[in-house]
Amino acid sequence: MTLYTANSVAAESSTVGRNARAYAWVVFALMFCLLLSDYMSRQALNALFPILKVQWQLSDTQLGSISGVVPLAVGVLTLPFSLIADRWGRVKSIALMAALWSLATLGCAMASSYHEMLVARIFVGVGEAAYGSVGLAMLMSIFPRKLRSTVAGGFTSAAAFGSVLGVSISGIIATRFGWRFSMALMAILGFALVIIYCFAVTEKRLAHAHPVEAKAMSEHEQVKxxxxxxxxxxxxxxxxxxxxxxxxxxxxxxxxxxxxxxxxxxxxxxxxxxxxxxxxxxxxxxxxxxxxxxxxxxxxxxxxxxxxxxxxxxxxxxxxxxxxxxxxxxxxxxxxxxxxxxxxxxxxxxxxxxxxxxxxxxxxxxxxxxxxxxxxxxxxxxxxxxxxxxxxxxxxxxxxxxxxxxxxxxxxxxxxxxxxxxxxxxxxxxx
The missing domain is CATH 1.20.1250.20 (MFS general substrate transporter like domains)
Structure with missing residues (x-):
């Protein structure tokens, strides 16, 4: 009876461990896709410069500003937003950030002038500001230390792939259906991922995914x-x-x-x-x-x-x-x-x-x-x-x-x- 009970406990523990690892990789996949959406929304506009230059009679300085304002907002807001997210909650912060950059990308699709586009692009940068640092911190809390390099490298590689997809898909769609449709498609992708993320990722599930790492991370964050x-x-x-x-x-x-x-x-x-x-x-x-x-x-x-x-x-x-x-x-x-x-x-x-x-x-x-x-x-x-x-x-x-x-x-x-x-x-x- 005792042997049977011990075997049952071991089997249950093994099952829980496998489920936790599987859930961690599900979260990784969602975070990867969100970062992909992040950079697709950021870079898609670059392929549309020739169209906007003619349609709105923009100078190259203006074109450079509506592109450069996004990383400018990211650079300025990364540190303060990361501190806020650590205190308010990473799961909620990520959902809010992704929803904001998707909404702002939809605003880009609806813009009718340079100044409206500039404002929309500023909010794209506000939404994206702390996602990379907060997202990576969250992933680190649910994976063992031996996988940190793998997780970090795999997660951040989404930036390059997202840039490629954003520029190429945006340019192709713009020539067939118009530039507004290409920006709207980026926004729709972002909204869809936010919905999936909200259903799949919760603080409670993350805590159970890798409790030892989560506890260590929590204790570390308490140090001021x-x-x-x-x-x-x-x-x-x-x-x-x-x-x-x-x-x-x-x-x-x-x-x-x-x-x-x-x-x-x-x-x-x-x-x-x-x-x-x-x-x-x-x-x-x-x-x-x-x-x-x-x-x-x-x-x-x-x-x-x-x-x-x-x-x-x-x-x-x-x-x-x-x-x-x-x-x-x-x-x-x-x-x-x-x-x-x-x-x-x-x-x-x-x-x-x-x-x-x-x-x-x-x-x-x-x-x-x-x-x-x-x-x-x-x-x-x-x-x-x-x-x-x-x-x-x-x-x-x-x-x-x-x-x-x-x-x-x-x-x-x-x-x-x-x-x-x-x-x-x-x-x-x-x-």
Missing amino acids: LTPRALFAGLFPSRSVFCAYLGSALQIFIQGTLFVWLPSYLNRYWGMPVGKAAVAAAGLVLVSGLGQFLCGVVTDRISGDSSLKRWNMAIAYCLMLGILLAIAFRLPPGNLQFALLAPAVLFLASSFGTCSAIIAGATPPGIHGSAFATLTLFNNILGLAAGPFVTGVVADAVGLQGALRWLPLAAVLPLTVYLIGRRCHIAEARRG
Whole structure:
């Protein structure tokens, strides 16, 4: 009888464990799809620039502003919204954020002027502001520590796939049914996922999915740091500041190319809007693949050496600048595209190098805040500034002229990386 009871308890425990793991992966799939929807809503408008430029008689500065305002809002609001979500509840916060960015995307579809579109895009950014950090924090609470890298890498990869899908699907649909329908479709997808999420994800179910990790996360969140101590932890040295800044300056180039490539291919290659969107989406996909490969190569070469990570950051940035300089000096054609493809492999290489440098130099207890700070730098100085500044330059010298000057922007992160490497060596000698 005792043996039977023990076996029954063991079998029941095993069943509960399997159910918890299965539920955790269901939540992962929903969170992945929501992040996919997030970036589809964010990037879909970029493929519509040629249409809006003609229909509303917009300047390139205006086009750059309605794209750049989303990452600007994300960068400004990421930290405060993440703090609010941790106190109010992550499950409810995520549902509210997804509903807001979907509603704002529907507002984009209904906009009748530049200013209405700008306001709608601001609210897209407000809705998306803290989703990445809050969503990842929630996933970390229901998966064991041994799967954290897998979960983090898989979850954030949705950004690249969402960018590709958003640009390509939006361009194709816009040419057949009109640009408003393409934006409305992004909104409908978001609303559908919110409904499924609200039925499937609850605080109670999350607590049962992996109670040990959930308890540890809860206890960790109760620890409060003074603003001064938090700032000191986030910026412990000059080299760490250089990692934040260098990453953002390199993302400036990425943000510019992601936004303006469809328009460049349309204007100077003579590609139809749909075809230009698909070609640009292909380059974005290559960039996502490069982000993963650069991370793998950096880990293989660097090991535990932060100095080698600085060396890899410098090498990647140098390759990016050289390949872009050659590509944009060539006339539009297959050879130019053949050089753009390897160039974009290095666009997002800073994620693998700078993130590891920051993680190695900041306390583990505030890594979430450290990566939120990196997101703030990347969004404001990179993703928001890149499209806008390039739009201003394009109004003065033309888009082709602006992109020909873009490789010079690689000099800035390269210089910061060199300074960061020098600071790291000096700090290591003092320490």
